[in-house]
Amino acid sequence: KNTRDVRDVVLKMPYRGYWDEEEEDSLRDAVQKHGIGAWERMRHDPEFKVLKGRTGVQLKDKWRNLIKFQHLRRGEAESAPRRIY
16 A cells, blocks of 8 residues: 555545646546536545545645646636536
């Protein structure tokens, strides 16, 4: 096992480190499915299990950075549903 797997299983700590492509793609898909703001729902969705190791705050911050630095596909930010509170 790599250190990320060991930390998640043994210490139940969120993963801190660089995001890989699989995580970014899962975050994009999760936002399209659940909407902006449903960060904890995304983490617990079995379809996006790769996000389980991240906190809701990490998901929110990464999404904001994807928008800020224009790392989203054309129209992706605008088409993401907003969570209704």
